[in-house]
Amino acid sequence: MHSSERFIAVIASGRGGVRKTCPLRGLRSNVEIRLRFPDGVVFLSLGPDADIETLIHVVSKIVKNTGDHKPGKKIHSAPHLQEAVELARVWFRARRCLFLVDDLWDANGIDGNVLYILSEIMDDGSRLVFSTRDDVLAKEAETNIPFEAKEPRGREARQVLQAGLEETVILDKKSEDALNDILRVCGGVLLRLGAAAAGVREYTRLVTGPHEDALSRYNNDLKNSQTSLVRQEVLQYGPVRNVVDASLHVLQKRWDHEQHEWCAMSIREMHLSLCILKKQQVAPLLMLQRLWDIKKADTNRVVEVMKTLNDVGVVELQYRSDLEKNFPQLKVHDDILDILVCDADDSGSRHLHIWRLLGNYCPLELNEENVEEEVEEKSAQNNIQKRSKLGWLCC
Incomplete structure (x- = not known):
């Protein structure tokens, strides 16, 4: 990535669902960070569908979010990113801000050079931090902070899943086997673990009897969920599909039980x-x-x-x-x-x-x-x- 005193790229790279976004949000609410960047901590999400037009809108939005609404409309209608940046630079010239950009991709005209143009907005004391799953951007960065999945059956993964029981319980063999089966499907990926824990929590509210029975019921839903994927491009999301299907299954049970007659859709x-x-x-x-x-x-x-x-x-x-x-x-x-x-x-x-x-x-x-x-x-x-x-x- 282009080296500059004003532009320090810290990339949190890793596959989807390992919660790269969470640390960025943590920076936004951190007291010490806010003291270091007193003029604003701005969080923005892009994604693989973002293009230059999206970035121009982003530039307009960060000016508005840090307190200056007047030039926002003019920036938003700028025909080129460079022009939008030059207009925004006037506002940020003497301000120390932290820009947090989540899920950045080398696509649709966005590349390292575009990031360098964006960095021209910043004052010398400002910094830009962004996360990506794009290998091209990850290789170009000066600093790369990898985020990986947890150990599938490790202590942290178990803690996340057992949090769904909402109380500390001693698991019998049936529930322990169910927990291990769920952990295997989740594969240590926090996105799956979080959804599975939430699904287990729903069962603790629906079932009568010991809370640990919720693990067995949720595991049965996982086993019964659809596992064959039709499209090649989403084969890697098979376990996510299973977890989502199982969580929606228990949620639909609660929804039907509560009889939401005012809504025609399930x-x-x-x-x-x-x-x-x-x-x-x-x-x-x-x-x-x-x-x-x-x-x-x-x-x-x-x-x-x-x-x-x-x-x-x-x-x-x-x-x-x-x-x-x-x-x-x-x-x-x-x-x-x-x-x-x-x-x-x-x-x-x-x-x-x-x-x-x-x-x-x-x-x-x-x-x-x-x-x-x-x-x-x-x-x-x-x-x-x-x-x-x-x-x-x-x-």
Whole structure:
């Protein structure tokens, strides 16, 4: 990578699901880090679908997030990345910030040279940290911090999984065997372990009897889950598919037990509908309301679905703070999104989710309470419509 006093690249590389993103988020909330970078710690997600246009939007957003809203519109409409960077440099010239960029790829015109252009935004005291799974970028970096899976049956992996029992128990042989089977499927990958632990936790709330029985029930779901993958490009995600299927299975049991008659879609269908997202894209509440065909007055029920899916680790529930309010949004891990796209394509349901979303879009009356949400909605709507016109989603 280009060496510069202003630009220090620290790459957290590793395969999907080993939680490279978590340390970056930890830096964002670390008190010492915030003291060292008093003018702002900015966290941004890109992903393999990002392109130069995305980066221009990112530059506009980081200016806004650090306190200067005025030039944001001008930067956003800049025709070239270099022009956007030059406009942003005026704001950041005397500010010491930490830029955290998650999931960076050498694709769609983004490469080491583009990163060097981005670094021109920064003051001498600012730093850029980014994570990647891209071998090209990883080899070019001055510093490479590898993140690997945990030992499949090691102490840390067991602790993560047993946390789903919500209490310390002594396992009998049946439960111990079940735990070892689940650990084998998870393979030490934290994404799988977290989802499996959440699925076990759901069973502790559903079953009567000892909590350790939840391990056996969840293990049975794992064994019964679909293991044959149709598409070659997602073969590597087989264990993730098994864990996701098992976790959704127990979640559907809870959902059916609670009798959510107000929703026509099953919890699996709502999860599958997230196949329309791009990698690293977040889905705001109002977009999900339209995607899931839930009445406008029932935003609390949309949040309920979001929290329910988050409970078993198949999505990540985030909150975007703006104007002293928190707006809920969902994000799907890239590995899980690959599976959703594959399943939706194979079932022929992908275009149905797209057109339901587009059909439910209509202008909202702007007021002080939803103006910020509406901005995000328009961005999401434009993104979906643009991709639909290009035929990326409707085939």
